[in-house]
Amino acid sequence: MKRYEQVVQTLAQRIEQGLYRVGDRLPSIRSLCHEQGVSVSTAQEAYRRLEEAGFAEARPRSGYYVLPRTTPSVLPRVSRPAQRPLDVSQWDQVLELVGGPPDEDEMLMLGRGIPDLGAATLRPLQRMLATLHRHVDVRGLNYDSLSGSRELRQQIARLATTSGCLLHPDDILVTTGCQEALSLSLRILTQPGDVVAVDSPSFYGTMQILKAQGLKALEIPTDPQTGISLEALELALEQWPIKAIQVTPTCNNPLGYTMSEARKRGLLALAQRFDVAIIEDDIYGDLSFTTPRPKTIKSFDDEGRILLCSSFSKTLVPGLRVGWMAPGRYRNQALHMKYVSTGASATLPQRAVAEFITQGHYERHLREMIRQYQRHRDILLGWVERYFPADTGVSYPQGGFLLWLELPGGIDCVRLNERLASERLWIAPGSLFSASGKYRHCLRLNYAAPLTAAIEAGIKRVGETVMAMRDEQAALAG
Amino acid sequence: MKRYEQVVQTLAQRIEQGLYRVGDRLPSIRSLCHEQGVSVSTAQEAYRRLEEAGFAEARPRSGYYVLPRTTPSVLPRVSRPAQRPLDVSQWDQVLELVGGPPDEDEMLMLGRGIPDLGAATLRPLQRMLATLHRHVDVRGLNYDSLSGSRELRQQIARLATTSGCLLHPDDILVTTGCQEALSLSLRILTQPGDVVAVDSPSFYGTMQILKAQGLKALEIPTDPQTGISLEALELALEQWPIKAIQVTPTCNNPLGYTMSEARKRGLLALAQRFDVAIIEDDIYGDLSFTTPRPKTIKSFDDEGRILLCSSFSKTLVPGLRVGWMAPGRYRNQALHMKYVSTGASATLPQRAVAEFITQGHYERHLREMIRQYQRHRDILLGWVERYFPADTGVSYPQGGFLLWLELPGGIDCVRLNERLASERLWIAPGSLFSASGKYRHCLRLNYAAPLTAAIEAGIKRVGETVMAMRDEQAALAG
Ligand SMILES: Cc1ncc(COP(=O)(O)O)c(C=O)c1O
Ligand SMILES: Cc1ncc(COP(=O)(O)O)c(C=O)c1O
Numbered sequence: 001m002k003r004y005e006q007v008v009q010t011l012a013q014r015i016e017q018g019l020y021r022v023g024d025r026l027p028s029i030r031s032l033c034h035e036q037g038v039s040v041s042t043a044q045e046a047y048r049r050l051e052e053a054g055f056a057e058a059r060p061r062s063g064y065y066v067l068p069r070t071t072p073s074v075l076p077r078v079s080r081p082a083q084r085p086l087d088v089s090q091w092d093q094v095l096e097l098v099g100g101p102p103d104e105d106e107m108l109m110l111g112r113g114i115p116d117l118g119a120a121t122l123r124p125l126q127r128m129l130a131t132l133h134r135h136v137d138v139r140g141l142n143y144d145s146l147s148g149s150r151e152l153r154q155q156i157a158r159l160a161t162t163s164g165c166l167l168h169p170d171d172i173l174v175t176t177g178c179q180e181a182l183s184l185s186l187r188i189l190t191q192p193g194d195v196v197a198v199d200s201p202s203f204y205g206t207m208q209i210l211k212a213q214g215l216k217a218l219e220i221p222t223d224p225q226t227g228i229s230l231e232a233l234e235l236a237l238e239q240w241p242i243k244a245i246q247v248t249p250t251c252n253n254p255l256g257y258t259m260s261e262a263r264k265r266g267l268l269a270l271a272q273r274f275d276v277a278i279i280e281d282d283i284y285g286d287l288s289f290t291t292p293r294p295k296t297i298k299s300f301d302d303e304g305r306i307l308l309c310s311s312f313s314k315t316l317v318p319g320l321r322v323g324w325m326a327p328g329r330y331r332n333q334a335l336h337m338k339y340v341s342t343g344a345s346a347t348l349p350q351r352a353v354a355e356f357i358t359q360g361h362y363e364r365h366l367r368e369m370i371r372q373y374q375r376h377r378d379i380l381l382g383w384v385e386r387y388f389p390a391d392t393g394v395s396y397p398q399g400g401f402l403l404w405l406e407l408p409g410g411i412d413c414v415r416l417n418e419r420l421a422s423e424r425l426w427i428a429p430g431s432l433f434s435a436s437g438k439y440r441h442c443l444r445l446n447y448a449a450p451l452t453a454a455i456e457a458g459i460k461r462v463g464e465t466v467m468a469m470r471d472e473q474a475a476l477a478g
Numbered sequence: 479m480k481r482y483e484q485v486v487q488t489l490a491q492r493i494e495q496g497l498y499r500v501g502d503r504l505p506s507i508r509s510l511c512h513e514q515g516v517s518v519s520t521a522q523e524a525y526r527r528l529e530e531a532g533f534a535e536a537r538p539r540s541g542y543y544v545l546p547r548t549t550p551s552v553l554p555r556v557s558r559p560a561q562r563p564l565d566v567s568q569w570d571q572v573l574e575l576v577g578g579p580p581d582e583d584e585m586l587m588l589g590r591g592i593p594d595l596g597a598a599t600l601r602p603l604q605r606m607l608a609t610l611h612r613h614v615d616v617r618g619l620n621y622d623s624l625s626g627s628r629e630l631r632q633q634i635a636r637l638a639t640t641s642g643c644l645l646h647p648d649d650i651l652v653t654t655g656c657q658e659a660l661s662l663s664l665r666i667l668t669q670p671g672d673v674v675a676v677d678s679p680s681f682y683g684t685m686q687i688l689k690a691q692g693l694k695a696l697e698i699p700t701d702p703q704t705g706i707s708l709e710a711l712e713l714a715l716e717q718w719p720i721k722a723i724q725v726t727p728t729c730n731n732p733l734g735y736t737m738s739e740a741r742k743r744g745l746l747a748l749a750q751r752f753d754v755a756i757i758e759d760d761i762y763g764d765l766s767f768t769t770p771r772p773k774t775i776k777s778f779d780d781e782g783r784i785l786l787c788s789s790f791s792k793t794l795v796p797g798l799r800v801g802w803m804a805p806g807r808y809r810n811q812a813l814h815m816k817y818v819s820t821g822a823s824a825t826l827p828q829r830a831v832a833e834f835i836t837q838g839h840y841e842r843h844l845r846e847m848i849r850q851y852q853r854h855r856d857i858l859l860g861w862v863e864r865y866f867p868a869d870t871g872v873s874y875p876q877g878g879f880l881l882w883l884e885l886p887g888g889i890d891c892v893r894l895n896e897r898l899a900s901e902r903l904w905i906a907p908g909s910l911f912s913a914s915g916k917y918r919h920c921l922r923l924n925y926a927a928p929l930t931a932a933i934e935a936g937i938k939r940v941g942e943t944v945m946a947m948r949d950e951q952a953a954l955a956g
Pocket of ligand 2: 657759
């Protein structure tokens, strides 16, 4: 046994014995050298192996941390949606969510797609907004130029290099949130009646665009770790006249996976072979737990085939509605659609976000949030392990702040939510994420904001309610 | 001759002799009584008659003012657009405008649709925005509810009573500018290929929606004083499968007319008879020079047939992008379209506008602006009279801040603009306002902001350039 292997074994045993617990920081390289009497390179190799084996993970500028299990005990299954294009339904449920439950303030919303809005590193943004609004020149109150503030587009182009993209500011179009970017993209690419391939489960906002535009959703089986099935997609492309492929390949909502570079390239190759455009939703991409952040599919695209869509709704705040798109070869159509959809985007929020980024606050905020979200993921995973049935499937997010659970025994999460309502709890039922209301036995949880005792109590109650429902079902069946 | 008739005659003679000049305030009722030795009711009757005869007009809380001419010397002609549905073109010209000319800061933009952004009565809005952004709670940074802030919708409903509308806050949907309201309305009512009837000339933003959505524009002849021709519209409704009627009946952009209540009712009756929905753009309605402001068509509608669209872009500032719609019986579809188009609207601008209205600043600001715009209209009319060819057709705006000129002798305003560019001047060429580029001999001017010497010099140069072009044409022809 090599020296580093001995070190790996020692650390793994300690973890398994509970000496180091989930989320704990492991000894630094230096103290490991000291304790085990090994060289720096041996300690580094040991940690690399420990990481590979799924015991621990590196966090940028911080060290190695214990993961909750070597691999999550039960992953959600690969999805098996209907193998034909479907009309999208589920609007009533979405409306219940986005219309705002009448007493939202008193509800504990455990499943919304909202970042930590109380983060200290966001404060400079508020300061800038306040200053900008007080000392505003006439241009600040006026219509902005249609493609958006040049300063903001420059900053977005600069940030995009971290995802491997070389964008010119003129390649970018500022939008009213990522929602508008997605909506414009689909309007450019499709006509009513067309078929769009989507990863499944998929963000409900996108699904509802398909519904509104009279499009058919072809939901493609998706693996909770590797993403959309290229094999299934290829079959679908052979079989159906697909006009666009819509995916969220990095820090997926709701599954949390990031597709590997190889699979991203594979997806692009398919799109090229069948000459289809890809709408790449990267809204959570900057919140990846790996450094540097994963590359976008867009970064491999030299034909302008990809319409990259994003916003600052998850990385900063959603209420400003500052989003953007890089529509590739569809720039002219995108400009026109943007004009007729909402005209120029609001002026001052763009300036504030641009300044926030320019002054370095964005990258600082991201670093903090990534650390926090990763820590929170592990805590929430621990709670799920503790409070939910043992055979609950759980995603293992590579970024972002959303967890996906697959409940055993056919529990219906729409009914679960109804029961939780009386306790002022709300989870996002999985059916929101499918064209046809699949995934009723799944649910989404949010771990962005500080995980207070109230949230733990809420999660516990959700788990208890799930178990109670299971027992009732068993009693009925027996 | 009755006593009041004598008074009318006296005043009319003084005006015609130039004793009272255009824009002058006429004697108050009291001093008129004193001077002419008549009763208050006789003086009042005299002013009423003088107003009817087109010599003077009442301004709220201010008195009677001399109008520039009994009727404008030359009105633009009733438009005669093509009598069949057309695809909309002109996007390149619109893009030139909304994309922002590269050196806009150095251009004197004489034709944009922008209110006076330097008005003192706007300052409280900036103060509120600054305060709101500094002391923001988490909800202020979060997604708002989909239909918009309740406070804002309450205020909008309250204000709508002045236009004769009884709206419940739940009848209202906040949008990203009036542009989104119009866009959603057309998406609800039509499918690609459908025909939409529009007043003509018509706001280019609406025309471009038709283009983007693959709709055909049927431009209906429109009178510069009474609005869309009901006779022509009736013929069109008999002849074509029209899916929606799109009009701006109050303080029309670009013509400035307000349709009479009778004609508004007539329009509604036609829509009822042919069972067609009306999209009523009321964005300039609150800037009417009459008190109380004119009623909307919506106020006569008890079937929910009318989708009323508006925003605070012309009454306050456009850069906040706060608009709204009252979609009548189409509420559910409107909510869905709004969700997929941009999600919830930005949170804090809504709060700021709501507070601005609640505290009474909106009505104060309107009063100021109406006074200012009316004064500016008269001044600009004077300049046009002075600096343009005598046979130039000129609109006579009943509200808002836009003037429409019809040039004699087939002057092409796109070419005019090209010539003006070297002098850093820009007018809105009439071709923007037609599906097929009609009205090239027309142009739009703005009189919102203080009419400085620089603006007068600009208007003068435009007039001189027009005359030079006419002379060149005459020389070529001769
Ligand atoms: C994957 C995904 N795309 C798009 C959006 C919409 O983003 P925005 O709020 O910026 O419009 C969301 C928000 O929930 C999302 O999760
Ligand atoms: C008649 C009319 N409707 C709608 C709009 C668009 O308004 P907003 O800027 O609020 O989207 C304008 C703006 O120029 C307009 O003149």
